[in-house]
Amino acid sequence: MTPPATRTWSRRGHTPIVRVRGRSRRRLSVAALACYKTGESSRLIYRPCPDARPDGRKSFSWKDYRDLIQSAHQQLGGPIVLVWDNLNTHLTADMRRYIADRDWLTVYQLPPYTTDLNPVEGIWSVLRRTTTANRAFADPKDPITAVRRGLRPLQYRHDILDGCLTGTGLRHQPP
Known part of the structure; x- marks a missing residue:
């Protein structure tokens, strides 16, 4: 709940202050x-996941990712080639079984520490600089x-999504 700091403005000689009540680990x-x-x-x-869940888990489980992939398959109506990072939840035995049982799903793992190849990292960057900044x-x-x-309007900004995909080399801009 602590905001990322970004640029702001104020009158000369008046430093802007963002007041935060206490620190939160949420x-x-x-x-x-x-x-x-x-x-x-x-x-x-996308799917948000708050840290206050009934099962006590503070992040996505493999079942949450499974549900997201299943939802994407229904929305997109076709086979999916999924390229994702090496998050430990992506590599669980249950997730591997789920992937193996789906003929419409092909998964490629990114090499470790290659955030520049992940288009979603570009989306998070846009979100941090706009909606959640300051x-x-x-x-x-x-x-x-x-x-x-912040994400809802990005769903309709295909130029930004294309830019995030193009920045990774996964999509080429038309000539």
């Missing part, structure tokens, strides 16, 4: 898929609302 996890299909607009599919969240539900308000 956080928000978000999983997203940047989707591309030749001849169609790029798409963004904001102090007073209520645990505020980050979820802010992230949704």
Whole structure:
């Protein structure tokens, strides 16, 4: 709930101050898929996951990723080639079994420490520089609302999604 700091402005001689009440260890996890299909607009599919869950887990489980992939398959209506990082949840035995049982799903693992090859990292960068920058969240539900308000318009900004995909080399800009 601690905001990322970014540039701001104020009158000369008056340093801007962002007041935050105490420190919080609360956080928000978000999983997203940047989707591309030749001849169609790029798409963004995402799911937020607050840290206050009934099972006590503070991040996505393999089942949450499974549900996101299943939802993407239904929305996209075709086979999926998934390129993702080496997060330990992506590598669990249950997730590998799930992938092996789906003929419509092909998965490629990125090499370790290659965030520049992950288009979703570009989306997080845009979100940190716009929606969540210089904001102090007073209520645990505020980050979820802010992230949704930031990601929803990005779903319709195909130029930004294309830029994130092109920056990784996964998509080439037309001549």
